[in-house]
Amino acid sequence: MTDIAKLEWRGVRKRFDDAPVLDGLDLSVASGRSLVIIGGSGQGKSVTIKVAMGLVRPDAGEVLVDGKNLIGPGLKWGGGRSRRNLFSRVGVLFQGAALFDSLTVWENVAFRLINADGVSRKDAKARAIEALARVRLQASVADSHPSELSGGMQKRVGLARAVVANPEILFFDEPTTGLDPITSAAINELIVDQVRGLGCTAVSITHDLASARTIGDEIAMLHGGKIVWRGAPAELDRTDNPYVRQFVDARADGPMTSVVQER
Amino acid sequence: MTAADAAIPAVFKPIRSIGRSTLGALRMVGSVGVFSVRGVASVFTPPWFPGQLWRQLVAIGFFSLPVVGLTAIFTGAALGLNIYTGGGRFNAEQVMPQIVALGITRELGPVLAALMLAGRVSAAIAAEIGAMRATEQIDAMRTLSTDPFRYLVAPRLLAATLVLPLLTLIADIIGVAGGWLVAVRILDFNSSVYIRNTANFLQFWDVGSGLIKAAVFGFIVALMGCYHGYNAKGGARGVGRATTHAVVSSAILIFASDYFLTTLFTHT
Numbered sequence: 001m002t003d004i005a006k007l008e009w010r011g012v013r014k015r016f017d018d019a020p021v022l023d024g025l026d027l028s029v030a031s032g033r034s035l036v037i038i039g040g041s042g043q044g045k046s047v048t049i050k051v052a053m054g055l056v057r058p059d060a061g062e063v064l065v066d067g068k069n070l071i072g073p074g075l076k077w078g079g080g081r082s083r084r085n086l087f088s089r090v091g092v093l094f095q096g097a098a099l100f101d102s103l104t105v106w107e108n109v110a111f112r113l114i115n116a117d118g119v120s121r122k123d124a125k126a127r128a129i130e131a132l133a134r135v136r137l138q139a140s141v142a143d144s145h146p147s148e149l150s151g152g153m154q155k156r157v158g159l160a161r162a163v164v165a166n167p168e169i170l171f172f173d174e175p176t177t178g179l180d181p182i183t184s185a186a187i188n189e190l191i192v193d194q195v196r197g198l199g200c201t202a203v204s205i206t207h208d209l210a211s212a213r214t215i216g217d218e219i220a221m222l223h224g225g226k227i228v229w230r231g232a233p234a235e236l237d238r239t240d241n242p243y244v245r246q247f248v249d250a251r252a253d254g255p256m257t258s259v260v261q262e263r
Numbered sequence: 264m265t266a267a268d269a270a271i272p273a274v275f276k277p278i279r280s281i282g283r284s285t286l287g288a289l290r291m292v293g294s295v296g297v298f299s300v301r302g303v304a305s306v307f308t309p310p311w312f313p314g315q316l317w318r319q320l321v322a323i324g325f326f327s328l329p330v331v332g333l334t335a336i337f338t339g340a341a342l343g344l345n346i347y348t349g350g351g352r353f354n355a356e357q358v359m360p361q362i363v364a365l366g367i368t369r370e371l372g373p374v375l376a377a378l379m380l381a382g383r384v385s386a387a388i389a390a391e392i393g394a395m396r397a398t399e400q401i402d403a404m405r406t407l408s409t410d411p412f413r414y415l416v417a418p419r420l421l422a423a424t425l426v427l428p429l430l431t432l433i434a435d436i437i438g439v440a441g442g443w444l445v446a447v448r449i450l451d452f453n454s455s456v457y458i459r460n461t462a463n464f465l466q467f468w469d470v471g472s473g474l475i476k477a478a479v480f481g482f483i484v485a486l487m488g489c490y491h492g493y494n495a496k497g498g499a500r501g502v503g504r505a506t507t508h509a510v511v512s513s514a515i516l517i518f519a520s521d522y523f524l525t526t527l528f529t530h531t
Contacts, residue, residue, distance in 0.1 A: 055402050087408045098403035100395075115312070116408035161407075 302506025339441025427481030
């Protein structure tokens with residue numbers, strides 16, 4: 001582990017209307033490590049990664065990449081250079097894959113290459129087919145449209161799109177939601193392969209503990225806008241932390257119950 | 264309701280409602296203003312996406328031709344009949360060709376073509392961009408280092424602004440032809456006299472002012488579609504709401520700007 005974290009949230013706060021979602025969040029991920037954030041619904045997991053992706057502007061605090069502040073209240077938001085710099089270094093697999101309906105599979109995968117990196121369509125298609133092969137999809141699907149694919153295949157295409165430009169940081173938003181256990185296991189395996197293969201840093205959010213144990217080097221639990229526990233996957237079953245115990249044991253009663261009842 | 268709201272005496276509640284509505288309307292005007300400035304800036308600054316522009320030119324222009332053409336021919340025909348009936352009350356049936364041409368080119372051609380575009384295109388733009396918002400495709404585009412304003416908004420604004428004058432020109436021709444058809448086939452006008460009267464009467468500015476109006480209306484139609492789609496919230500229901508708002512606000516702004524442009528052109 002290096003001294004400077006690859007990605008760090010420092011005192012990040014975010015409110016929507018009058019409700020605080022992130023309450024001074026401090027979290028960091030070392031280079032080349034895979035961190036999985038778990039937590040109940042509405043606890044701010046999505047906002048946590050969206051702040052780091054540059055999609056949600058924090059009210060306070062900052063997000064540092066390689067020790068450099070790229071997202072923070074003092075920096076230009078809009079089309080700011082720091083945010084563009086961040087976008088060029090990340091890859092994201094969205095919860096519903098978020099593939100562009102009007103484009104073919106290969107155009108989806110090559111979207112960044114063609115529209116942002118100026119790669120020719122011919123070369124971009126070749127690289128897209130290569131990326132599809134890395135997620136075990138045949139070249140024959142390249143000219144299909146996303147609506148013609150199953151949910152699992154769409155996730156694979158989303159993964160290929162996330163990794164095609166060799167990002168430094170990968171974000172996974174609920175990567176196995178809505179998939180059957182077999183497809184989930186396949187997606188988890190692909191995620192591990194891609195993260196290790198690229199040697200990049202990964203941050204995932206999930207409710208799926210099996211997925212968290214498979215893809216994470218470390219797991220952090222988010223509750224009330226803060227990290228309440230952090231440890232290795234094996235420690236999930238040993239820790240006495242009441243939040244983790246309630247979550248892992250899937251109990252309705254516990255410290256998170258009042259939050260659930262209020263919703 | 265907050266505690267502060269509950270503390271307000273009942274007599275002041277209507278005033279509070281008016282205040283809230285006013286603030287909401289002002290907020291929306293500001294928001295549309297900022298959105299349109301960003302949209303226009305995106306049209307003039309790189310990167311440009313010519314493929315997207317071409318796609319929109321075809322979707323907005325070419326595929327709107329049938330609906331605009333049908334609207335124009337029936338409007339021209341009905342306008343001709345009405346002018347003939349009205350003109351007959353003071354023995355002025357012979358002015359029908361001139362009035363049809365003037366009414367179509369200055370007013371009905373651009374306004375009806377724009378309203379058809381509002382129904383067909385503004386709704387489609389709002390639905391498409393709204394669905395992209397709901398399914399995180401716009402967020403995905405951002406993380407793929409592509410500005411959604413340049414990729415989605417700018418081509419639509421430019422395409423609609425360029426294409427509606429062309430559609431209006433076609434609507435003008437078809438609308439005048441509708442009037443001619445009724446005049447010659449039903450009202451026994453002489454065909455060549457009708458055409459000569461129309462051609463001799465029309466001035467360049469009659470057509471030109473209609474085309475300028477059309478460019479403004481095209482911009483409004485695309486802007487409202489993009490704005491409401493881009494700001495859609497709340498899944499399928501939000502997309503439906505965005506579509507309705509896009510069509511209604513386009514129509515209102517078309518009529519309002521038509522009045523102001525007509526006033527401006529009348530005094531110049």
